[in-house]
Amino acid sequence: MDDRIYTIGELSKLSGITVRKLRFYSDKGLLPPTVRAESGYRMFSGADLERLGLILALRDAGVSLAEIGKILSNRLAISAVLELRLKALEAEIKSKRRVAAALRAAIRVPDPTTDDLRRIWTVTKLSQTEFRAAIEHFFDDVASQANVSPEWKKQMIDASTPDLPDDPTPEQVDAWTEIMAFVSDKEYAAELRNSMSSMWDGEFDPAAYAEASNAIFARVREAIDKGETPESETGKAIARDWLVSSAKAMNRTPDKAFLEWHDNQYRKYHSRSARYYELLRILRGDRQPDTISEEWSWINAAMAGAL
Numbered sequence: 001m002d003d004r005i006y007t008i009g010e011l012s013k014l015s016g017i018t019v020r021k022l023r024f025y026s027d028k029g030l031l032p033p034t035v036r037a038e039s040g041y042r043m044f045s046g047a048d049l050e051r052l053g054l055i056l057a058l059r060d061a062g063v064s065l066a067e068i069g070k071i072l073s074n075r076l077a078i079s080a081v082l083e084l085r086l087k088a089l090e091a092e093i094k095s096k097r098r099v100a101a102a103l104r105a106a107i108r109v110p111d112p113t114t115d116d117l118r119r120i121w122t123v124t125k126l127s128q129t130e131f132r133a134a135i136e137h138f139f140d141d142v143a144s145q146a147n148v149s150p151e152w153k154k155q156m157i158d159a160s161t162p163d164l165p166d167d168p169t170p171e172q173v174d175a176w177t178e179i180m181a182f183v184s185d186k187e188y189a190a191e192l193r194n195s196m197s198s199m200w201d202g203e204f205d206p207a208a209y210a211e212a213s214n215a216i217f218a219r220v221r222e223a224i225d226k227g228e229t230p231e232s233e234t235g236k237a238i239a240r241d242w243l244v245s246s247a248k249a250m251n252r253t254p255d256k257a258f259l260e261w262h263d264n265q266y267r268k269y270h271s272r273s274a275r276y277y278e279l280l281r282i283l284r285g286d287r288q289p290d291t292i293s294e295e296w297s298w299i300n301a302a303m304a305g306a307l
Contacts (some may be wrong), residue, residue, distance in 0.1 A: 203251035
């Protein structure tokens with residue numbers, strides 16, 4: 001170890017740090033002089049030079065002076081501080097990537113209005129936790145007047161909550177903000193609340209409904225892949241089976257009135273639901289086309305000839 005003694009000026013030249021900054025560190029107790037000359041000048045050792053190197057490295061890493069003081073006094077482990085700083089830095093990088101993505105999205109809008117900017121800018125300030133909270137609030141609102149099972153609601157929240165990539169494309173920013181517009185639409189929430197109330201009326205069996213829909217939609221997918229049309233005999237058979245099984249799950253009669261209810265639900269909500277699934281697909285970076293909308297359209301067309 002270097003056992004030389006340096007004046008503050010010499011330490012400044014060796015380290016490249018101004019005398020003023022060295023005095024500042026010394027006054028803060030981070031770099032106390034090894035000795036003081038009779039004249040009162042601060043004198044530093046080779047160990048102090050190494051200590052200064054540690055201070056500078058920690059400052060470059062974004063560690064606060066208070067935390068550096070604890071490290072130097074052995075009251076805080078360097079690894080613990082650096083781990084916390086790394087997490088903060090990663091969060092900062094993610095935030096800046098989102099800002100850059102929002103800027104790219106804003107630039108793509110010709111003559112953006114204040115509403116456009118406000119919509120796009122939500123992506124820079126809304127964390128994943130806050131976004132999920134918004135989705136949860138939406139489903140709480142929609143299910144507030146219906147006897148909805150907690151399991152079903154959790155599944156819907158999980159399926160409807162996307163993750164915005166760390167470095168999203170402009171399309172993903174647009175999808176994120178459009179989803180926020182969906183869950184912020186009070187009129188849409190009111191429509192779904194009425195629909196949920198009519199479906200979850202105490203007689204609805206969600207497990208039976210899920211089992212029936214999974215089986216029917218597997219047949220629909222097979223029919224589509226084979227080129228069968230909704231108007232074919234296969235289509236009519238699948239539609240009749242779906243009408244019966246869905247009515248049974250809802251404790252209703254598979255009659256004309258129930259068929260009309262099905263058709264009304266489809267016409268009211270399919271386009272928006274299909275768009276939501278499309279937005280989720282964009283956010284997930286999934287290049288595969290959305291088949292759910294195609295299957296719903298097929299079975300609904302087939303049900304026109306079910307009775």
